[in-house]
Amino acid sequence: MNKMKKYAYGVDIGGTTIKIGLFTSEGELIEKWEIPTRTEEKGKYILCDIEKFISEQSEKKNISKEEIEGIGMGIPGPVEDDGTVLGCVNLGWGTCNAVNLLNEMTGIKVKAGNDANVASLGEMWKGGGRGFSNIVMVTLGTGVGGGIVINGKILAGSSGSAGEIGHIPVKDDETEQCGCGKCGCLEQYASASGVSRTVEKYLKAHPETDTVLSDDLSSKAIFDAASQGDKFAVKIKDETGKMLGKALAGIACVVNPEAFVIGGGMSKAGDILLNSIESSFKHYAFHAQRETEFRMAELGNDAGIYGSVYLILSDV
Amino acid sequence: MNKMKKYAYGVDIGGTTIKIGLFTSEGELIEKWEIPTRTEEKGKYILCDIEKFISEQSEKKNISKEEIEGIGMGIPGPVEDDGTVLGCVNLGWGTCNAVNLLNEMTGIKVKAGNDANVASLGEMWKGGGRGFSNIVMVTLGTGVGGGIVINGKILAGSSGSAGEIGHIPVKDDETEQCGCGKCGCLEQYASASGVSRTVEKYLKAHPETDTVLSDDLSSKAIFDAASQGDKFAVKIKDETGKMLGKALAGIACVVNPEAFVIGGGMSKAGDILLNSIESSFKHYAFHAQRETEFRMAELGNDAGIYGSVYLILSDV
Numbered sequence: 030m031n032k033m034k035k036y037a038y039g040v041d042i043g044g045t046t047i048k049i050g051l052f053t054s055e056g057e058l059i060e061k062w063e064i065p066t067r068t069e070e071k072g073k074y075i076l077c078d079i080e081k082f083i084s085e086q087s088e089k090k091n092i093s094k095e096e097i098e099g100i101g102m103g104i105p106g107p108v109e110d111d112g113t114v115l116g117c118v119n120l121g122w123g124t125c126n127a128v129n130l131l132n133e134m135t136g137i138k139v140k141a142g143n144d145a146n147v148a149s150l151g152e153m154w155k156g157g158g159r160g161f162s163n164i165v166m167v168t169l170g171t172g173v174g175g176g177i178v179i180n181g182k183i184l185a186g187s188s189g190s191a192g193e194i195g196h197i198p199v200k201d202d203e204t205e206q207c208g209c210g211k212c213g214c215l216e217q218y219a220s221a222s223g224v225s226r227t228v229e230k231y232l233k234a235h236p237e238t239d240t241v242l243s244d245d246l247s248s249k250a251i252f253d254a255a256s257q258g259d260k261f262a263v264k265i266k267d268e269t270g271k272m273l274g275k276a277l278a279g280i281a282c283v284v285n286p287e288a289f290v291i292g293g294g295m296s297k298a299g300d301i302l303l304n305s306i307e308s309s310f311k312h313y314a315f316h317a318q319r320e321t322e323f324r325m326a327e328l329g330n331d332a333g334i335y336g337s338v339y340l341i342l343s344d345v
Numbered sequence: 346m347n348k349m350k351k352y353a354y355g356v357d358i359g360g361t362t363i364k365i366g367l368f369t370s371e372g373e374l375i376e377k378w379e380i381p382t383r384t385e386e387k388g389k390y391i392l393c394d395i396e397k398f399i400s401e402q403s404e405k406k407n408i409s410k411e412e413i414e415g416i417g418m419g420i421p422g423p424v425e426d427d428g429t430v431l432g433c434v435n436l437g438w439g440t441c442n443a444v445n446l447l448n449e450m451t452g453i454k455v456k457a458g459n460d461a462n463v464a465s466l467g468e469m470w471k472g473g474g475r476g477f478s479n480i481v482m483v484t485l486g487t488g489v490g491g492g493i494v495i496n497g498k499i500l501a502g503s504s505g506s507a508g509e510i511g512h513i514p515v516k517d518d519e520t521e522q523c524g525c526g527k528c529g530c531l532e533q534y535a536s537a538s539g540v541s542r543t544v545e546k547y548l549k550a551h552p553e554t555d556t557v558l559s560d561d562l563s564s565k566a567i568f569d570a571a572s573q574g575d576k577f578a579v580k581i582k583d584e585t586g587k588m589l590g591k592a593l594a595g596i597a598c599v600v601n602p603e604a605f606v607i608g609g610g611m612s613k614a615g616d617i618l619l620n621s622i623e624s625s626f627k628h629y630a631f632h633a634q635r636e637t638e639f640r641m642a643e644l645g646n647d648a649g650i651y652g653s654v655y656l657i658l659s660d661v
Contacts, residue, residue, distance in 0.1 A: 107633065163502070163503045175599075177599065177600075179495070179500060184495060184600065185601075186479070186600060186601025186602075187479040187601050187602055187603040188601060188633055188634065189601075189633075190598075190601045190631065190633040190634060191599065191600050191601040192598075192599070192601075193598045193601070193631050193633070193634075194598055194599060195598075196598050196631040197594075197595040197598045197599075198591050198594055198595060198629040209631060209632060210632060211629070211631070211632075275514050278513075278514055279513040279514060279595060280599055282506075282508075282509045282510055282511075282512050282513045283491075283493070283507065283508070283510060283513075283596050283599045283600060284493075284500065284502060284507050284599060284600065285501075285502025285503050285504060285505075285506045285507040285508075285509070286502075286503055287503040313514045313527070315506065315509050315512040315525060315527070316525060316526060317423065317504055317505075317506040317509070318504065318506060318509075
């Protein structure tokens, strides 16, 4: 490591806000900020805004360009190893090389990865996956996302779409479409919105169901009811856990990770859901993989800035 | 590459025979041999036999030890990156470091990998996967095996069991056990023996079925009947293709390869099966992965010696 280089920035670009973290080159977070994502005019201001913000903050803190190891970026779209972004709907971007562009603006070394993958790397480095170098991160949010880290590096896939585990086909007779256009994807059942959809559909067909659930059919309400012993909610929780456990057993057959790290809004249901997933996993897992570890994610919304700065710090 | 080093050996250890190939360091196969695998006394003679054979052949051909780049080995069990074999039932081996042992006997550099993984590497290098560096090899034999190559390197997995795709859970209501002890594994339906089992079971329950199939219910007989238009056999072929295509769509969501390479005895059914797999894959695949390529394996039983020698030659 170059001793002149004392700092690095981690940037996590989302559709609404851009999170920026300033880190020491030992990986300690010094300060973090959020700025709005200006998606107008095909997102042409996004990289300029990042450049401007970083240059202003560095000036404020008397950090010279020579002291900055680099800038890591998480981007909400497929990113190839050389930094080529293959289009990014949420930002308005077409195909471009975000790494080269930001590097030309700043004169600082830049690296980038897909946001979900970069968040997985962050969890491996400083979060729930600490101590492992082979993990599969499972993000249970509005959708089901994933990120795969092999020997401490992101598995990006040949077209940047490795770890798209929400779109594993799990059900043949589904008639409603997933956001991706297919029918029967994992995220139609195992995401927060998937769980709500399942419950809503069931209660409409069976209004006589004995449950405390009524108007609020958010996944939070459902898992809260399950933890209070509501039998219907417990059944839904078990079925969600079963489906996820089975899918993760299949994923383990492919990449055989040391651990699964479970995150995303729905993971706030905590042990009650995690236990269901893990016991289903053990049932469906290949014997050599039955002892795969399960961990809760720990970094929440900061996983992206940690992971993106790690792209820089792990490379020096 | 050291110019003194003109040759390398690739060794593929099977439960019955050991295949050994002598290659130039440019990767041309000079000669290949088979010797019996002596599994008696916990397989203690296997490495000695390999050492002895290689040393005799080298002497015959006037190849000095200094001219040999190394020996690569494919081993039928889980192999960790440092050469530790975590037990190998077919050879009678417990946990041992086969790489260190053979290296001490020969004084030559040794590398090793799991046999299925090494065969995948061989297919990538000189077989059906030529031109790709990210492939999933699918071996449809007595069982369903797999091997995953990412950026030109084997994905071994954290306990050496990545690519065990035959044990992906695909069916919930199966009552018969897979060889692994679980119920409902992919290889219970999509392997040569799985296809035979399915047909036998169906014909026993429905003896009135209109089909040319009678005594010979081997997968070869079934796919031959399908290619001759036997409606029942065509249905079986389509169902096998559907199940495989769906499983491969799930695998693509995980590792997003450039290509699937289909090999093993059952792949001799050729295009008739491959087309069924590929069209089912396109149906179930995530949109960004729909154009994943399909190739037939080309090296047959030689994939192992090619892949194992590539462990040596790709590392120099």
